[in-house]
Amino acid sequence: MSENNVTNENAETMADALNSVETVHVGDTVKAEVLAVEDKQLVVGIEGTGVEGVVPLKELSTQPIEDINSVAKVGDKLDLVVISTIGKDKENGQYLLSKKRVEAQKVWKDIQAKFDAGETITAPVTSVVKGGLVVNAGVRGFIPASMVEDHFVEDLASYKGQDLELKIVEIDPAENRLILSHRAIVEASKKEARKEIFEKIQPGDVIEGKVARLTNFGAFVDLGGVDGLVHVSEIAFDHVDKPSDVLKVGQDVKVKVLAVDEDRDRISLSIKATLPQPWDNIETEAPEGSVLKGTVKRLTSFGAFVEVFPGVEGLVHISQISHEHIEKPQDVLAEGQEIDVKVLSVDPTQHRLALSIKALTEAPAGSENHENNNSNNRGGNRNSNRGGESRGRRGGRREEHTSIPAEYQQDDSGFTLGDLIGQQLKDAAKGNDED
Known part of the structure; x- marks a missing residue:
């Protein structure tokens, strides 16, 4: 083989080698071999190019890395993205590469x-x-x-x-x-759970739940993916100003289902309905003749309603407030006032509790004769009243009588109309007698 032929073959081999070297561009995905592992970076050789590059620690993974050696070791082959070039000499320069961007x-x-x-x-x-x-x-x-x-x-x-x-x-x-x-x-989870719950629960059911949210008007209870509302009035038998005063978010509670309205996506619940009823064992808790402490809850023209236990109110008729005559309860009592009362009678079936304040105080001197005289006068007043009514009818004159407001005629205390109007009828009879 001639010298010229050998020279030509060497030239062709070098040209082929140069032509086989791939050009690297920013943004390319390349394969590279780890040449060295340093504290903050990897040094790699890009296959098919004859050039090196570095992979900074922050570009090694999408996850936090505590030890660079846990990610790569010398000899590993990695798929990398070319981020930028380092240096102006393309052949002898280096490239900045990223494994994280491939991931x-x-x-x-x-x-x-x-x-x-x-x-x-x-x-x-x-x-x-x-x-x-x-x-x-x-x-x-x-x-x-x-x-x-x-x-x-x-x-x-x-x-x-x-x-x-x-x-x-x-x-x-x-x-x-x-x-x-x-x-x-x-929302998707609750929708599925809501469908199951609405199909399963019925009014009257007692179930377990967890307090999810508290508002000024009540507590939302999670029933297992669906929230039901316990109105503030249904939390306890005694008065609750704010639900947060007695309940906490995350608290487990037992509730009774009051109503289910699937169309409006509402479930009404009650906590107090699962508690012992206030009037249970009332004859034992408040026997006739016992003395109790109570709080004046409401004042009406005919007496005072006094709460002696949470959810249990009794009536102190106006005639049982004082030994002395009073025009109206507001003259001597105030709502929120704490007082001692004596139990006159108990009717657990009708939820009626008759109370007295004056029974705990000593009657003024001479009051016994005064009461006797009043008793006699009441008999006379009744007769005079009947006569007055007859005269009124004959003469066409319409008599004026004191009446009980309609809202008290069926008061939820359980007292009858006759119980509530006592003093007013007395006053009316006395007025007719004077006429």
Whole structure:
């Protein structure tokens, strides 16, 4: 073989080798071998190029890395994305590469596939920012505050570190934009649970629940995916100013179902209906002749209603307030006043409790004769009254009588009309007698 032929073959071999060297461009995905592992980076050789590059620690993974040696070792082959060049000499220079961005590309493809299929993803909340939550879904995802729950959440701090199931609302890999919703998951879950619960529960059922939210007008109780409302008036037999005074969020409670309205998506509940009834054992708790402490709850023209136990009120008729004549209970009593009362009679069936204040005080001197005289006068007054009524009818004159307001004629205390009008009838008879 001639010298010229050898020279030509060597030239062709060198040309072929140069032609086989691939050109590296920013944005390319290349394969590289780990040449060295340093504290903050990997040094790699890009296959088919004869050039080296570096992979910074922050570009190694989408997940936090504590030890770089746990990610790669010398000899490993990695798929990398070219981020930029380092140095002006292309052949002898180096490239800045990223393994994290290759992983992100795969993550975006996987998220896109789940989005297209209508599937959900689960991701941990990494931080709380203004307006919502940031999650790590392999790529950065954002949950707007309005999409965290199906109700307003004032403080989102408690969500940090939680794994949340999320619906993909918007995805744009080119803009690195991923919008997610946990509210959609909550609503879908509650919808399914709601359907099951509405099919299962009936008015009158007693079930277990957990206090989910407290408002000024009541407590919302989670029945297992559906919230029912316990109105403030249904929390206890005694008066409750604010639900938060007696209940706490997360507290387990027993409730009775009062009403179910699936069309309006409402369940009315009661806690007090599961408690012992106030009038149970009232004959033992408040026997006739016993002395109790009570609180004046209501004042009417005919007497005072006094609460002696939570949910148990008795009537102190105006004639039982004082040994002395009083025009109206408000003259000597005030709502909220604490007093001692004596039990005159008990009727647990009708929920009636007759009480007296004056029975606990000594009658003024001479009051016995005064009462006797009043007794005699009452007989005379009745006769005079009848005569007066006859005269009134004959003469066409219409008599004026004191009447009980309609709302008291069937008062929920259980007292009859005759019980409530006593003093007023006495006063009316006395007035007719004087006429």
